[in-house]
Amino acid sequence: MENRQRLYELMVKKRSCLCVGLDPDVDRIPSSCGEGVIGMEAFCKAIVSSTKNFAVAYKPNLAFFEQYGAAGWAALKRIIQSIPEDTLVIADAKRGDIGNTAKRYALAMYEELGADAVTVAPYMGEDSVKPFIEGHEDHWAIVLALTSNAGAEDFEFHGNPPLYERVIERCQTWGDFNQMMFVVGA
Template identity: 40%
Template structure:
């Protein structure tokens, strides 16, 4: 059992905040290695981690690209997570979620075996099914709320009847997630591809961290994303960048550029709010 990111360490959000205080920017580096061979998974991720370790507040490996290589791919994922420097938390992107007794087994896989400190989870089954992910001290669960794919609105934007009139489903999910945040370990996945929606989710879930995919390759605007998504305390947003970094000629320079742009965008967003 890999407890590299296990007991005794600071929790996911504590580590993120400590890193963000150092870098000044909420850059989450996505690890989505597309490779024909298992060895390439380790090489691609290892290179990207080495190049970006000074700038990242978290790493987000996507389980699917390792699972596609079978059990050997899962061993590579274990190695990749172990490669992440101490103090930078790992958020496993696996979109898990099932009835509670099954989610308990998924929590063991992600948190105990793989040693991730955070996990993405899917809400459709209901929050009772996600309870095992939220019962782990120091471990964070990011619930899908408004995703960045073209068809996200098919179900997420459906108008739900509520006592306050119709609200899109993603706002209802956000409100339930905010209410479930008793231990301070709930996050939401909110794509940077729909910033009006991000602002609405921020209004409904003022305390939660958002994982924001969709900046860069998927087209989201950095400064506008920070303006829409930052919490009152100037944090609460993890901006994920995957392809833009992986495909950069110089990933280190690209990470530095992203961090500078995030710092500037953050200063601008916070300055506007104070006025």
């Protein structure tokens, strides 16, 4: 089944288009969840449990887990295992490196972590995005185009047309539209 069809059917089934971000800042997690990685995992699993009937996707921000090394990665994998199988997992990794390295990132995200999609930074060009779609027909590359951070103005709005428009135009020539989405911040 095509990715977009799979997503559409999930939205119809759950009567929702909710994507839940998992950005567990340990300084803001209730102490009742525990401390450090243990608290982060308990907090995220509680969020998944509370929202699983409505969420069509979960988007864990990998930086919050990677800061804890192997323990954080293991917690992230357990959290992903707690997500219902029919629900999409978006690895919010913002990877953006050259071909051979990007290929290894894609394998880590899709095969090791079990993500359905990965956020990628396109600014190193085609070879930083294509490894996330070539050979991964059942997965998405979610390309950063127009982000919502204050620093977006440093680059994304420059040019005529603005850089973010050129990114979207160019990326559409790199692969199947069924495997690509774009980040456009509000």
